[in-house]
Amino acid sequence: MELNCLGMRCPLPIIKLAQQLKNTEEVTLLSDDPATLPDLTAWARMTGNTFTTLGEHRYLVKKL
């Protein structure tokens, strides 16, 4: 499932991502906010979820 957060500013992409993960195991997040990469890193450490960077502004996030 793809979550398009392009153009959104922090913390919206992370909030929307967390909401989306309530219903699904895996999300492809599209986000061009400069805070997204550092925040995904911290969020993954805090919540135990994982992510990989697929390309520019594109991340694959998996629920714990």
Next chain:
Amino acid sequence: MSIAGSVLRVGSVTTNFQSESPLHPAARAFLDDAFDRGWADPSKPHQSSRQTAILLNESKEIFSHHLGIRSEQVEFLADPALGFHLGISGLAQPGSQLYYSAIDRSEVFAVAEGMDSTKLPVGLNGIAAYPEASEKDVLAWQAANGETGIISFQPSTFKGRIFVDATASGPRLRMPDRWHAGLWNSQSWQGPSGLGIFALSERSAWKNPLPHIDHNISSSNFSIPLAIASALALEGYVGDYKAEKKRIEGMNSRIREFLHSEIHDVDVAGDVAYGLPHLLSFSILYIDAQILINKLDERGFAVDSGSACNSANMEPSHVLAAMGILTHGNVRLTLHPTVKDEELKEFLQVLKEIVAELRQ
């Protein structure tokens, strides 16, 4: 509309946790005198000049005593930020490599742009490992980080020249055993803004990187009355800090315990045992810092933030990003010696309420 009128209207301030603070009372009490007696050019032969020179020398003695440098090493800068270029570029030689930390100030990054340089990564604890390097290399060494309070490891293994950024630590930390240039910011001890202190351990290791025609280290026209006021602020601040240090450490620990037990999903930077106790940075998951800060302000608490939404360039704090600390929902507190225990207690309750409201 007069400026005085505008100032009066925005007057009644709240509990201040911002990095800036009003001038220390010891400096403020002497400010009129400093301007009355320290206005002349100390290099001229008149009585007024001699009086200014005496005051300036006494001020240098105070800086020397509290900053751990010799009084003849004390140089004043009207723009503290200029000291990064003066110090780092001045210690560099042809073929020098600059080493600096990913959580250094952006002024260091700007200087590094024009040099062969290596940015040293930091871990979650904010600590960088310094290489041995060669004798002609330069290390920009931040004594403590101004956002998180994290105290750096001593640069004892580094073989090159060391620029000490003491702009956040001020008089609170000792200079390392070996250093070549140092920079302080008067605001870090409740002194006036627009004044930096710069020092060289020995002139021979340094070459002036600015256009110059004489032997002076800087041509910047600093304000002598403000330098005198800053010395008095430093003396007063050191006394306050000594008296209040244990209490401030206790406040820092209490905030950390509160965040841990009362608000879930908070990312706190660093550890109070390895940091300056008056600084603390934490980020609250799923919270918009801009809204949080406005709501805290409405309730009478002024705090800083390193979140992108709160910065001029919409970029998150490079310090938080480099450490891997959450960058949104960030709150940065400076615990000035004047902050009362009850004010902190009230702040924490208000913070908890607002976070609960925003997370709904």
